[in-house]
Amino acid sequence: MKKLGSALLGIIVLCGLLFLFNFNLNRNTSGAREKEKVLNIFNWGDYIDPSLVKKFERQSGYRVTIQTFDSNESMIEKIRQGGTTYDLTMPSEYMVEKMRKMNLLKPIDHRKIKNLNQIDPLFLNQSFDPKNRYSLPYFWGTLGIIYNDKFIKPNTIKHWKDLWSSKYKNAILLIDSVRDVFAISLISQNQSINTTNLNILHQAKEKLVKLTPNIKAIVADEIKMYMEQEEGYLAVDWSGEAAEMISVNPHLHYFVPEEGSNLWIDSFVIPRTAKHFDAIYKFLNFMSEPENAAQNAKYVGYSTPNRGAKKILPPKIVQQRAFYPSDQTMNHLATYRDLGAKVVEEYNDLYLEFKMARQ
Amino acid sequence: MAKFKHFLVAAPYYLWIGLFVILPIGLIFIYSFHDLNGHFTLNNYLNFFKNQTYLLMAFNSLCFAIIITFISLIVAYPIAWIISKFQNSRDFLILLVIMPMWINLLLKTYAFIGIFSRNGTLNNLLASLGLGRHQFLFTDIAFILVAVYDQLPFMILPIYNSVITINHSLINASFDLGASKTQTFWRIIVPLTLPGIKSGVQAIFIPSLSLFMITRLIGGNRVITLGTAIEEHFLSTMNWGMGSTIGVILIIAMILIMLLTKESK
Numbered sequence: 001m002k003k004l005g006s007a008l009l010g011i012i013v014l015c016g017l018l019f020l021f022n023f024n025l026n027r028n029t030s031g032a033r034e035k036e037k038v039l040n041i042f043n044w045g046d047y048i049d050p051s052l053v054k055k056f057e058r059q060s061g062y063r064v065t066i067q068t069f070d071s072n073e074s075m076i077e078k079i080r081q082g083g084t085t086y087d088l089t090m091p092s093e094y095m096v097e098k099m100r101k102m103n104l105l106k107p108i109d110h111r112k113i114k115n116l117n118q119i120d121p122l123f124l125n126q127s128f129d130p131k132n133r134y135s136l137p138y139f140w141g142t143l144g145i146i147y148n149d150k151f152i153k154p155n156t157i158k159h160w161k162d163l164w165s166s167k168y169k170n171a172i173l174l175i176d177s178v179r180d181v182f183a184i185s186l187i188s189q190n191q192s193i194n195t196t197n198l199n200i201l202h203q204a205k206e207k208l209v210k211l212t213p214n215i216k217a218i219v220a221d222e223i224k225m226y227m228e229q230e231e232g233y234l235a236v237d238w239s240g241e242a243a244e245m246i247s248v249n250p251h252l253h254y255f256v257p258e259e260g261s262n263l264w265i266d267s268f269v270i271p272r273t274a275k276h277f278d279a280i281y282k283f284l285n286f287m288s289e290p291e292n293a294a295q296n297a298k299y300v301g302y303s304t305p306n307r308g309a310k311k312i313l314p315p316k317i318v319q320q321r322a323f324y325p326s327d328q329t330m331n332h333l334a335t336y337r338d339l340g341a342k343v344v345e346e347y348n349d350l351y352l353e354f355k356m357a358r359q
Numbered sequence: 360m361a362k363f364k365h366f367l368v369a370a371p372y373y374l375w376i377g378l379f380v381i382l383p384i385g386l387i388f389i390y391s392f393h394d395l396n397g398h399f400t401l402n403n404y405l406n407f408f409k410n411q412t413y414l415l416m417a418f419n420s421l422c423f424a425i426i427i428t429f430i431s432l433i434v435a436y437p438i439a440w441i442i443s444k445f446q447n448s449r450d451f452l453i454l455l456v457i458m459p460m461w462i463n464l465l466l467k468t469y470a471f472i473g474i475f476s477r478n479g480t481l482n483n484l485l486a487s488l489g490l491g492r493h494q495f496l497f498t499d500i501a502f503i504l505v506a507v508y509d510q511l512p513f514m515i516l517p518i519y520n521s522v523i524t525i526n527h528s529l530i531n532a533s534f535d536l537g538a539s540k541t542q543t544f545w546r547i548i549v550p551l552t553l554p555g556i557k558s559g560v561q562a563i564f565i566p567s568l569s570l571f572m573i574t575r576l577i578g579g580n581r582v583i584t585l586g587t588a589i590e591e592h593f594l595s596t597m598n599w600g601m602g603s604t605i606g607v608i609l610i611i612a613m614i615l616i617m618l619l620t621k622e623s624k
Contacts, residue, residue: 073597170494176580178595217497217579231476231496341395348596353412356419356583 037062039279042079042089044266045070047139049299056286062279079104079271087274088283093265094179096135097128097338105134106270112281115288115308123265123305126335135267136284139302141239142263142325142333143180144256148249151233159257160188163236164211172211173226173235174218178351179336180262181208181218184236187260194337198346205350209357218355227252238264239323243301254322256329263333265305384610390603403604413588413605420584424567427506431563432556434507435514439555442515443522456515464509468576471505472496475577497579505577506570514559521555557620565613585609 037060041048045068053064067086069075072095078084080102091099099105110116113136123137145157157163163172163184174181183193185204195201216232224241226232228248237245242254268287270280286292290308297304297313303323304310310318318324325333339347394400407413442452459467474480475495482492495501525548533543549556571586580587585605592602 071594073595176575215581216494217581219575219579222576226476229476229478231478345395345596345598348591348598349410349412352416352583352588352591355580355587356412356415358581 037276037279039064039276039283040085040087041066041283042075042084042086042271043068044090047090047266047300049296052287052292052296052299055292056283059286060279060282062276062282064283076102076104079273082273084271084273085275086271087276087280088268089271090138090266090268092336093126093128093135093267094336094338096267096269099269099271100129100134101338104272106272106274107133108136108268108270108284109281112285113288114285115290115306118288118290118293118306118308120305120307120310122330126265127337128335129267135269136288137305138266138268138287139240139297139300140263140265140305141302141323142256143175143183143236143238143261144242144254144322146227146235146237146242146245146252146254148227148230148233148251149253150230150251154253157234159259160184163214163234164188165214168214168234170214170216171232171234172214172216173223173232173237174215175223175235175237176218176220178347180236180238181351181354182347183262183336184208185211187257190259193260193262193334194339196339196343201346201350205354208354212354212357240300240302243323247301256322256325256333258326258329258332260332260334261329263330263335265335387603387606387610390599391607393600395598395600400600403600406601407604407608416583416585416588417608419582420568420586423503423506423570423582423584424564426503427510427567428560428564430503430507431510431514432559435511435518435559436556439515439519439522442519449523453516453519456512456519460512465572467509468505468573471501471508471577475501496577497581499578499582502573502578502582505573506567509573510563510567513562517558517562518552518555521552525551561617561620564616565609568612569609 039062041064043066047068048066053066056062057064069078069089072091075089075091076095076099079086079089079099096105110132116136119137123140124132129135145160145163147157179193182201182204185207186193186195186200189200189204189207191200191204195204217226219226221241223232223235223237224245227235227237227245230249230251239254239256242252246252246254268284274280287296288306290306290312293304293306293309294312297306297309298317304313310324391403392399392401394402438456442449442456445452472479476482477492477494477496479495481495486492529547529551530543533547538546568584569586569589570584571590574580574582574584574587585608589602589605592598592605
């Protein structure tokens, strides 16, 4: 009993010491924060080449800290509640629109951005942020179809509507994401992926219910594993995920149906709580230098909006139609708009109904 | 003074219950009356009972929970009984039952993906026996199997505890008085182990109603339970009000089941 008591006391003392140590450490860094040159980035996991960050630190003398998030929703929640000191973050387009509407962003001073002309105009002045007052494209990608050529001959599937074919019974792995699943159905019916018309939405749901016999599972990150291991041979997923799968299993192929799909753009934005503006603009300029953007694109595997970088990247990467689609396909791509809480709720309810449908 | 001392000793307990039981349940309750904009509303509850989706989902969850609980009971009862027969090694055998509980559920579930997948252990075995490869992953049966596997210890332990306390002279008396084996089992043994069965059922039925991770990883979201809906409302749709409403309804269901399976004295 005595032993137990002293052990317990020891643990408590140790905890206290660690706490003090931590407190001291924090005080030191926060004290240093005012004097020292730092830049706080809030990024998706593994979404920037660490050696580029080191290079920036060497060149500019700023110390970069990176914290990561795993969904747009958790990111906005943290920033909305305040108390954070993030200087830059990289949300998807619909979230840029939402943050903009909630006054969570500071405008970007275009005069301080040197390489704006390097960004492909295709990705600028989008409806989620007219004139790019608040955002600067970082990476982009698409929603598309991945198949394994051992089981499906190339070019047998060309359009979204081919997924409904009875040939693919119990075969499709679907990405568990409301807007993307509805996009498949809406595009196959020639509707806008941003429709707010409830009739059209209900029709889209009915059409999705007809897809259920072909659906093997509705999952998220696991699609990568299942496709690589050939548990499934047909999936709907994002281009970046597809790039990773293909690098593991060369039998896999990705394509964007030419009739249209979602174009997503992750952009740099400056949260309201940002403090280190000098560092922010230095970093934005650094990242948009073609050479650096190309290196980053090579590391991350997503498509870069930087024209200069595209020229530097090996042709093997840039000529892949799957990740840099033809102009004709590009013209049919659309970004998601923030549809407002009411319609989003309708999407969610219908999505749940679709998931409930049994084969 | 004595009372004050008493209170002081119990203070950590009260603090714990208050902070980690009462407060969260209270918050869920309050959230359940709020809509997306944070205004007071009863719509979440109306939605639940008017919307066929949720009722169907509740029915689905109920069916799966009943199946899972029933199978667990049928599997666990003989196991508990057999373990109790090993006079010398039963502590060790119970340890074997408990041991998987020390492993994280996520790891165990991922292991099942490896077993059930098309190139997994089970299919390799079937293929080598010439029975061909079959789809196991993302089926109802796989989901039920993994759920039962996961919950089994919670059924075995209470039943085992009540089995080892049975006074064997009662069973002998039953035989002496001319009862058959079946009669003895249903009239003597089952009533004596009923408390164990009840707490086992309680421990399995409620969590089964709201399983969510297994529905996704093993069921591939082809099995939708109330748990899935809660997860979705809290993590992706951010409709905490509706998620909380489902939570409150589950809590009420739990209280009802506790009352139904309560010791009648």
